[in-house]
Amino acid sequence: MPNKGDSPFKFLNPYSRGDIDIFFGRDQEIEQLYQYAFQANLLLVYGQSGTGKTSLVNCGLAGRFQTSDWLDLYIRHNSDINASLIKAIRDKMEDPPAVNTSPIKLLFRLYLDYLRPIYLIFDQLEELFILGKEEEQTTFIADILKVIGLGQADDEEEKKLLAAVAAGALPCKVIFIIREEYLASLYAFEKEADGLFRKRLRVEPMSPGAARDVIKQTAATRKQVLAPVSDIIAEQIVEAIAERGRVRLPYLQVFLDFLYREAPVVEHKTTFDLPTVKRLGKLDDVLATFLDEQLADFVIKEQLAQGQAINFLKAFVSKKGTRRPLSKPELAKALPGYSQGDIIRMLNFFTDRRILNPIENEQYELVHDSLAAKLFSMEARLVEIPELNRNVLPESLFPGLLPYQADQAATFLGREVEIQVLFDKIINDLRGSVTLLYGPTGVGKTSLIQAGLVPRVQQLFPCRLINCGSTLENEQWAALFAAPVGKHNEIRILDIAFDDPLPIGEQRRFLFFDQVEEWFIHLDEEALGNLYRHLRQVFQHDVACGLIFIMREEYFSYLPAFQAKVPEMLERQYRLEPMKWEQTSILTDSLLDLLGLQKKEALHTQIMENVVDKEGNTNLSLVQVQFKYIQQQLVGHE
Missing domain, CATH: 1.10.10.10 (Winged helix-like DNA-binding domain superfamily/Winged helix DNA-binding domain)
Structure with a gap:
């Protein structure tokens, strides 16, 4: 890109009060919001992502007020919205009081510091409902209701302050900015007070005509560096970024920023031209x-x-x-x-x-x-799945009615796609540490883990495969089932699984729990509760440890109690489907090749008829039995 210095466009940054001279196309919305500010103490601004809600408030509305009438506190959720609110107030105060002072008390003191109307702007409020805990939401609702004069006092001082709010002694407005798909989350507020959001403004994407005006007006205000933009060029820009006949302001900013950097300079001014617009293509x-x-x-x-x-x-x-x-x-x-x-x-x-x-x-x-x-929507494969050594085959190629074992990994075929998908979920998707693999009986879940996944993962990271049925007869596990989590929050499961466990969080490692339904069947409620709490210790305190649970899908009804202790339990799940005809046909060919029986079409047809049912589902146990028998016959004839 040509080096032209700083772009006059905002890229993806929202407009602020200082940008009022270049904020165009929202006059009607600004006027509406300005009128609402005198009609209610709580305003709601909502709309789709990318419609410019934040800019409308922080630039458009703010620009309508004199500085003597506007003291804004911009608040995001961050890690806790209540802490963020208190911090925003205290940061504005000349002499902040004790740390444990409630928001309503702080706001009265803040008003006395400035004697200016206060505007609490809660941007991207949906974060509270996406990231916030229930207790955090409850506290926030209670505090906001106090600010607008509808809350319940916690002490005598607050009781007096709430009476003062009702009398108009605290000029404080609350503005919620939220994406419209999360509007239903505000029901928790409306349960406490009917008609709370009477003054609401939906921010629509811009019309093409308004967007064209924005482009031309912005260029006119930056005439030192930008040549005037013609109607034809403005039309072409709008066509490049419009979605269903509407334009999102941040996307317009991005496109104009790129166009400014790519467009030619004519007579010392950047000049938007058709070839550059077409070369940039669509917004995506x-x-x-x-x-x-x-x-x-x-x-x-x-x-x-x-x-x-x-x-x-x-x-x-x-x-x-x-x-x-x-x-x-x-x-x-x-x-x-x-x-x-x-x-x-x-x-x-x-x-x-x-x-x-x-x-x-x-x-x-x-x-x-x-x-x-x-x-x-982007996929990133940080770790490639390791190859297995297929040159050395086990003496028993096929397990018969039993699941495939780790030493039979070289002959476990037909599930390569599923192994790759699970590997990427567990190893390459870092957005969570808990994975659930489930499916009906007989689809080969245990074989997939024992012979497909674990032999590959253990080449890269420490991992343990734990059969949940075996834990029922193990003294260490029995002690864990009987004991609640200790005062020192020891992670006892890691001590049991890894004889010499690594320091917490130091290196990635993985625990595979196979046949989880055995716990549901045989442990009583108290033992299950203790187990869930111990698993939660791993989840909460060792983010480098991945937890993979494998179970039969008919036991799904037990999972809500499990998820209450391990919140990600149902967030990342994978259903292992029964193998179908085409996949089974390929598997049969591969296994026949393994036995040196290539191009045995009659045998291939016979096997398929024996193992695939009328619905087209494959009984994998029958596949294993068939091939174990064929191998035995071949050995017997040698």
């Missing part, structure tokens, strides 16, 4: 190009793998595909196996490249949800 192409450019540059400059960078950035994406802020310590927990040095290097690199923004409480986040959505 621009975002993909931007990410690809930064990732490629990262590999060159930092000498680290691109997959490592993608997984690093995906740590800032929630399970819902939205942004989630993280601090450096939280990053270390979210990225087991990453060194502290690598984390710092990646933080610095992607902050410099405008992909990450530093925010409050020493946290970082992606600059916009559009990048989060893009990363959410």
Whole structure:
């Protein structure tokens, strides 16, 4: 890209009060919100991601007020919305009081410091419902109701303050900014007070006409560096970024930023032209190009793998595909196996490249949800699945009615796709540490783990395969079932599984629990409760330890109690499907080849008729029995 200095466009950053001279296209919404500010103490601004909700409030609405009438506190969830609220208030105060002072008390003192109307702006409130705990949400609702004069006092001082709020002595407005798909989450507020969100504004994506005006007006205000933009060029830009006839403001900013950097300079001014607009293509192409450019540059400059960078950035994406802020310590927990040095290097690199923004409480986040959505759909394979040595075959190639064992891994065929998918979920997806593998009886879950997955994983990381039925007869496990978690939070499961366990969080390791239904069948409620708590100790305190649970799907009804202790239990799951005709046919050919019986079509047909039922599902035990018998016959004829 030509070096033209700083771009006059905002890229993915929201507009602020200082940008009011270049904030166009939202006059009607600004006026509506301005009127609402005099009609209610609680305002709701909602809309799709990328419609410019934050800019509308922080720039459009803020720009309508004189500084003497506007004291804004911008608040995000961060790690706890209640702590963020208190911190935002205290940071504005001249002489903050004791730390345990409630928000309503702090707000009265803040008002006395400035004697200006206070605006509490809660941006991306959906984070509270995505990331926040129930207790945190309850506390927040109670505090906000106090601020707007509808809450219950906790002490005599608050009782007097709430009476003062009702009398209009605290000019404080609350503005919620939230994505519209999370509106239902606000029901918890409306249960406490009917009609709470009467003053609400839906921010629509821009019309093409308004977007064209924004482009032309922005160029006119930056005429020192930009040539005037014609109607034809503005129309072409809008066509490149419009979705179903509407335009999202942040996407317009991204495209204009790229266009500014790529467009030619004519008579000392950047000039938007048709060839450059067409060369950039559609918005999705621009975002993909931007990410690809930064990732490629990262590999060159930092000498680290691109997959490592993608997984690093995906740590800032929630399970819902939205942004989630993280601090450096939280990053270390979210990225087991990453060194502290690598984390710092990646933080610095992607902050410099405008992909990450530093925010409050020493946290970082992606600059916009559009990048989060893009990363959410990206796959990054950090670790390649190891190959098995198939040159040395076991004496018994097939297990008959038993599951395949680890020493038969070289002859366990037909599930290569499923092994790769599970390997990527467990090893390469760093967004969680718990995986559930389930399926009906007879689909080969145990064989898949014992002969397919564990022999590959153990080439890379320490891992243990624990048969849950065997734990019922083990003294160490019996003691664990009988004992609640100790005062010192010892992680006893790791002590049992690994004779010499590694320090907590120091290296990735994996525990596979096969036939979990054995616990459900044979342990009483108290023993199950103790077990769940011990497993939660691993989940909470050793993020480098992956937990994989394998069970029959008919025992799914037991999982809610399990999930209450291990929250990720149902977040990442994989159903092992019965093998179908085509897959079985390929498997049969492979096993016949293994026995040196290539091109035995009659035998192939006979086996298929014996092992595939009328619904097209394969009985894998019958496959194993058939081939064990064939091998025995071949040995008998030698």
